[in-house]
Amino acid sequence: MFSFCTDPSVLPDWQWFACYFTNATHFQFYRAFGVVIVLLAVTAPVALAVGMLGAMALRSRIWPLNWLGKGYVNIVRGVPDLVFFLFVPIALGQGIEWVMHHIQCPDWDQPIRQGNDFIVCRDAKVPPLNSARWVYDLYAFAMAVTAFALVFGAFVANTLHGAMQAVPKAQVEAAEAYGMTRAQAFRRIVLPQMWVYAIPGLSNIWQILVKATPLLFLLGIQDIVYWARELGGQKTSLFTYPHDDWRMWYFLALLCFYLFLTWVSEFAFGRLNERLSRGQATAAGERQRKAAA
Amino acid sequence: MRTCLESFEGYILRALGRDFGERLLPRNLDITLCDQMFLIASGLIWNVYFAGVAILFGFFLAIGMAVAKFSQNKWLNIPASVFIFVFRGSPLFIQFFFFYSAFVLLPRSGIDIPLGFVTLTLDTSALTTAQVGGLIVLILNTTAYSAELFHGALRSIPKGDLEAADAYGMNALTKFRRVVFPSMLRLAWPSYTNEAIFLTHSTTLVFLSAFPARQQSGEAFYYARYFVDQTFNPFVAYPIVAAYFILLTLAIIGLYGLVNRRLNRHLPKERRQRIRFRPQYIR
Numbered sequence: 001m002f003s004f005c006t007d008p009s010v011l012p013d014w015q016w017f018a019c020y021f022t023n024a025t026h027f028q029f030y031r032a033f034g035v036v037i038v039l040l041a042v043t044a045p046v047a048l049a050v051g052m053l054g055a056m057a058l059r060s061r062i063w064p065l066n067w068l069g070k071g072y073v074n075i076v077r078g079v080p081d082l083v084f085f086l087f088v089p090i091a092l093g094q095g096i097e098w099v100m101h102h103i104q105c106p107d108w109d110q111p112i113r114q115g116n117d118f119i120v121c122r123d124a125k126v127p128p129l130n131s132a133r134w135v136y137d138l139y140a141f142a143m144a145v146t147a148f149a150l151v152f153g154a155f156v157a158n159t160l161h162g163a164m165q166a167v168p169k170a171q172v173e174a175a176e177a178y179g180m181t182r183a184q185a186f187r188r189i190v191l192p193q194m195w196v197y198a199i200p201g202l203s204n205i206w207q208i209l210v211k212a213t214p215l216l217f218l219l220g221i222q223d224i225v226y227w228a229r230e231l232g233g234q235k236t237s238l239f240t241y242p243h244d245d246w247r248m249w250y251f252l253a254l255l256c257f258y259l260f261l262t263w264v265s266e267f268a269f270g271r272l273n274e275r276l277s278r279g280q281a282t283a284a285g286e287r288q289r290k291a292a293a
Numbered sequence: 294m295r296t297c298l299e300s301f302e303g304y305i306l307r308a309l310g311r312d313f314g315e316r317l318l319p320r321n322l323d324i325t326l327c328d329q330m331f332l333i334a335s336g337l338i339w340n341v342y343f344a345g346v347a348i349l350f351g352f353f354l355a356i357g358m359a360v361a362k363f364s365q366n367k368w369l370n371i372p373a374s375v376f377i378f379v380f381r382g383s384p385l386f387i388q389f390f391f392f393y394s395a396f397v398l399l400p401r402s403g404i405d406i407p408l409g410f411v412t413l414t415l416d417t418s419a420l421t422t423a424q425v426g427g428l429i430v431l432i433l434n435t436t437a438y439s440a441e442l443f444h445g446a447l448r449s450i451p452k453g454d455l456e457a458a459d460a461y462g463m464n465a466l467t468k469f470r471r472v473v474f475p476s477m478l479r480l481a482w483p484s485y486t487n488e489a490i491f492l493t494h495s496t497t498l499v500f501l502s503a504f505p506a507r508q509q510s511g512e513a514f515y516y517a518r519y520f521v522d523q524t525f526n527p528f529v530a531y532p533i534v535a536a537y538f539i540l541l542t543l544a545i546i547g548l549y550g551l552v553n554r555r556l557n558r559h560l561p562k563e564r565r566q567r568i569r570f571r572p573q574y575i576r
Contacts, residue, residue: 079535079538080497082497082501083497083514083535086527086531090527091528094527113526116322116324116526117525118526211383211384213384214387215386218501225390228390232394245394245397245398251387251390251391254390254391255383255388258384258387259378259382259383
C-alpha cells in the first residue's frame, strides 16, 4: 500500500501499523464487513416479501392457503433457529441436486443415498463441477440468504398479520360502505396504514437479524468472524507481520461494529416511526398534529 | 451393529466425558438411529446445566442490575445502562468469541491477588473451558436481557401500591421486599419465561463458537451437527434435536407456569397475566 512498506521489520510503530492494517489480507477482512451489509440489504427485503406473502396467507379465506401460512409460521417459530440455519442450506442443496438428478439422468439405476454418501450423476451437480470459485461462493451466499429469509419471513409474517388486524375496523367498514371490494380496501386502506403498527415489531426483528449475521460463519462462508480468527491468531517470525495472539482485539472490533449497527438502527427506526405516525389516528400522530397547530 | 440397548448403555451419559460410556463416538456406516437419539439426548445434560445455572445466577444479578438502572443515582444508573446496552446490542456468538480469546490470554498459572497478609490465587485455567468460561458469558448475557425486562416491570409498578407502602411507614428495604419485588416479578414473569426459553435455545451456541468440546463431550446440537457431518443426511439428526428442544421448551413453560400461578394467586381471575409463547431466538 505505502511505499515504505517493503520491509516492515525495520519500521517504527506507527508505520508498521499503517502497513499492517493495509495489507492484502486486511482488505479481505474489510470486504467481509461489506458482505455483512450486503447480506442485510438483500435479506431484509426478501424476508419482508416472504413475510408479506405469509401474512396474506394467514389472512386468506381460502383454507389450504390459510393452513399453509399457519403451518409455515408455527413450524419455523417453534423450532430453534440455529437448527433451521444449518438445516435449510444442506437440505435445500440436496433437494435441488435430487431434482436435477431426476431431470438430467432419468436412466440412472443406483440409489442416491448409498450408506453415508449422497451421490448424484455428474450433470446434476449444482453448481456445475469445475465452476469458478466465485460461483461456489455466490451459491453458498444464496443458500444463506434463503435460510435467513425463511426464518425471518416467518417472524415478519406474524408481525404483519398482527399489524393488519390493528388497523381500525371502522376504516375498513367505511371503505366497504363506499363500495370497495375486499382487495381494494386492503390495498387502499389497510396496506398504507398498517406500517405504523408494524414498525415496533419489524424493528425488533431487524435487530435480531443484525445479530444473526455472524452465524454466516457456521455456513462456511469467509465472513468477519472467519477473518478475525485468521488475522488475530498468533503469527510467528516467519510471517511478514509477526505478532502475539490478538484475537481479543479483533473480536472487540467486531463487538463495536455490531453495537454501532444496532445503535444506528435504533436511531433510524425512531425517525421512521415519527415519519409514519404523521396523520395517523394514534397517540403519537395526535401529538404531532397538536405540535404543528 | 449395536442393538438399541447397547447404544443406550454406551451413549446416554457419553456427554459427561469418555469415562462415562464408549470411548469413541460412532462413526460413518456404524451409526444407528438409536445412537443418534441417545447421544443427542445425552448432550441435553449440558444444555440443562448451562441454562439452569445461568438462569439461577442471572436472576439475582439481573434484579440488582435492574434496580441500578432504575436508580436516580447516575453512578449506578449509567454503568448499568451501558452494561445492558453492550450485552443486548451485540450478538451472543461474538461475545463467546471475545470472552474466549480474552480468557486464553490470562496466565495459565492463575492470578495472585494480594489481600494484605494473605494472597488469593485465582484459578484461571478453568475459564477457557465451556463449562466455566462459556457459562460466565451466558450469565452476563441473560443478566442483561432479564435486567431490561425487570427494569420495564419496575417502571410499571402502580403508583398507588408504592404510596400505600409509604403510608404504612415501611422503610426502603421492607417496601422493596414486600411491595416492589413481588409486583416486579409478577409483571415481568411472562416475558421472563420467554427469556428463559431463548437462553435455553442459545446454549446450542456454546460449542459452535470458540469453546472447545474436550473429549468430544458437548451439548445436544453439537452431537446433531457431528452426525450430520458424518452421515451427510440432515433429515434425521436435526429433527431429533428439534424435537428434544420442543420438549425442553414445554418443560420450561410448565415450570414457569406454576410459578406464574403462585405469583398471581391473590388477583381476581380476569386480571391474571397469561404466559404467551413468543419465540424469537437469535440474540
